Amino acid sequence: MTGINGAQQLLETARELGVRICFANPGTTELTLVHALDAVPEIRPVLGLFEGVCTGAADGYSRVSGQVALTLLHLGPGFANGIANLHNARRAGSPIINIIGDHATWHLPFDAPLTSDIDSLAKPVSKAVLYLDSPDTLRDDVVRAYDLAMSAPGAVVTLIAPTDVMDAAPATGQNPVAPQSRKVGFNEVSKEEIVRCAQSIPSDRECILLLGGNALGEAAIRAAGRIAEKTGARLLMESYPRIANLGGDLPRLERLAYFPQDVLAQLGDATVVLVGAKTPTSYFGYEGQPSQLVSEDRLVSLASESDACAEALEALIDHLPSAAVRTVRDLPAIPPRSAELSADDIIEELVVQLPEGAVISLEGSTLGAPFFRQAHRARRHRVMTNTGGAIGQGLPCAVGAALGAPDARVVALQSDGSAQYTLQSLWTMARERLPVTIIMASNHRYGILQTELKRADVDLAQPAIEKLTVLADPKTDWTALAAGYGVEAVRVTTPAEFSAALRRGLELDGPLLIQAELP
């Protein structure tokens, strides 16, 4: 290629590496890159009206496809709007390359209004921040970013692209792009480590396999299931998986609880074998409760988040002794239906209607908690959760999933408080005609905060507490917000209405928002 500029070089290199999508919210400093997208049409530009939509969508796309997604964001402040969902993406190990346009190198010293310390902003959510300081090394820089993003367990990498470097003509004859693996390169667990792990699992104590990260892929779950059958081990998954395969004929997984007391009760004195999961840790620190919820002497690590978990589990099977008795914990019974719509009603209907191969983007515990109790009864599906706790992930992640898995129906199980942070996602859903059904659990309050306050014996009926935890004045009308963005919407208050709405949503060519009024 001759006569190209730096921006084209950057995108062309990404294309050669297999990148196919760019979630963008550009400004003036990104215009050369915007223009260059027309020279590299294989990379699809998807516009978000807010940067958090772009970064959350990139995360969702990467989770369902395993491929690198690009974002294109405007200088420090624009990038900052995308940090929350990059925090989640970092925790999820999602391969993402952010491209941030910056002032021309020679303009930076003049401290123009939009100048800021991009490096300081980007580092907390990036495995690496690369400043593209010359058009002549662009290819190498992009390859390096790609390699870092695809290194286990997957990572967020940020490129700072000054306008003059994007405008300039790169030197010809730069290094060709070597063929790259298009999969994250997980590390193999050695035979010795497998044996050591097997030996450190005591046979006289309950054993829990705690699956997380890539151990929630199909092959790993099936291998874990065989171990459970053979040894009587209990199968748990981490509380907030990046993407978990559930339902159909897959072995049932119990979800690790949220509050430390519940985790302690759930784990009892079992040995906990970590498979792609982190050590169970309290989500927040509570006075009088431990931060680490399993003592070191009861922890065994089979595979870290950077290790190939399915292979490790397969290898482990033969080294474990058979056990006659299998521990199965009863799962909670399904509560009876009432006339008023409840979260359980919603999940029960979803379990029945969810089509094979669907992807669920889940944010918030209103629907999340009951869903995970019933997910095993649904058809085979995948579910993405909020890995880092930065809220506003669910809707953008659904956008990305629909683009990364175009044959799948996508369902967003969404709490109304969290949805506010990135509601602009609805517009991108309408624009791209994405088959996303949004189930908006509308209880018009910050339920988790009220739960925490009640646990601390705080009276909720105090002015400031009410002001900062109750969202009922005014109540958000999500059907109107959806209409504002061109998304069809319906409000439901009974199980029957919800059932009909869900059926319609799952048939539509584009998005449908169901505002489910909950107590």
Added chain:
Amino acid sequence: MTGINGAQQLLETARELGVRICFANPGTTELTLVHALDAVPEIRPVLGLFEGVCTGAADGYSRVSGQVALTLLHLGPGFANGIANLHNARRAGSPIINIIGDHATWHLPFDAPLTSDIDSLAKPVSKAVLYLDSPDTLRDDVVRAYDLAMSAPGAVVTLIAPTDVMDAAPATGQNPVAPQSRKVGFNEVSKEEIVRCAQSIPSDRECILLLGGNALGEAAIRAAGRIAEKTGARLLMESYPRIANLGGDLPRLERLAYFPQDVLAQLGDATVVLVGAKTPTSYFGYEGQPSQLVSEDRLVSLASESDACAEALEALIDHLPSAAVRTVRDLPAIPPRSAELSADDIIEELVVQLPEGAVISLEGSTLGAPFFRQAHRARRHRVMTNTGGAIGQGLPCAVGAALGAPDARVVALQSDGSAQYTLQSLWTMARERLPVTIIMASNHRYGILQTELKRADVDLAQPAIEKLTVLADPKTDWTALAAGYGVEAVRVTTPAEFSAALRRGLELDGPLLIQAELP
């Protein structure tokens, strides 16, 4: 006070210093502070559904009142959502103290999901980041933060508040709060500097007084006006003032242009005297154009942004020679009205209807450019602009202005693209019944990007460019979005409809959104 905890100590100290408002979007790590707000009822909690609403509102509040506003934000990712508007607040020199809840100090090492490098995120927008590491030094820390926030020209300061320090009982007998000035302490310009400045203004060349920062207060503008009358100097204001007094009997100010070519033409070979304004600099770097738009030999500095500008201008008058001829540039004529609504029609009507003492929050050039050409014809008002270029400032700033200047009508002159970033502001306007009239310039495109591309001779009719600059598929229905948040709204397409809508908006007790469809 005995028996209080760290959170109460923090807020009580802020109250003693005169702080009266807290813009909050709290999470679990802020609950002790939420609870403490009920113990310090003089500090009003105002909830935002998104952190950018809180930080933008704090900025607006500070600009109109000159007082410190608090924000209360949730850990690193929650804070990150507020960075864009803090970037603007930093450029505006707005006194703001951010309180960020953090994990308990003893929980931090466990790297729970929401753990992040808050310091790295906060530094780029903060004059100082203070980690509140002990309840016993809290009073001193808060006083220090307040002093820093109120030091000229005003600053953003960030406090990181770990839950265990907020929960703990502070030592009794901490230092009492010394009486503090409740005004930003601008520095006096010495007589010697005034004389030096007067002597360095050549009498044989046109002279421009470029007013910015606190030189756009009433006293400074009037003093500048007297200088202009005496010497024939031209009066300009910086392109993006934090808050400027305009209209009524105030001297007319010409606004510094945006594009470098226009600034160069506007300034000619005049001597430019900086009064609280920065050296004219190109907003972005353009190949072949200078970054600094006035050469050093034509620059004279009377007062920096940290100096007391009104006093400096008053002192300067007597040192300048009288001149017979006064340079007055013609301002553009008002274009004739057409049947279809135009930005000029909107501004013309606004100039007529704007009530005395109104505050305008202006974001975007669609309405901003024509407004500044006509503002001198309106009744006395104040106008806030986007000082840092991080978009999504206009609506939150209007929220803060309405709370900080409760007797004023607030008008938001808003571009539709920018409004998307913090549209959740509408909910807070409805909840707090704020008398804000929003004029939403709806052209359904990123006009500034199209302008830049056209200036670079790029064809706009290319797929990626169209995809990333045109917002017409689907068109956002702002009346529906407003309805979703409980805000009355009306769509207008003619000057007559706009006139009626504006009249209604300026009479309403609460907010009104006017969706003005523009070509």
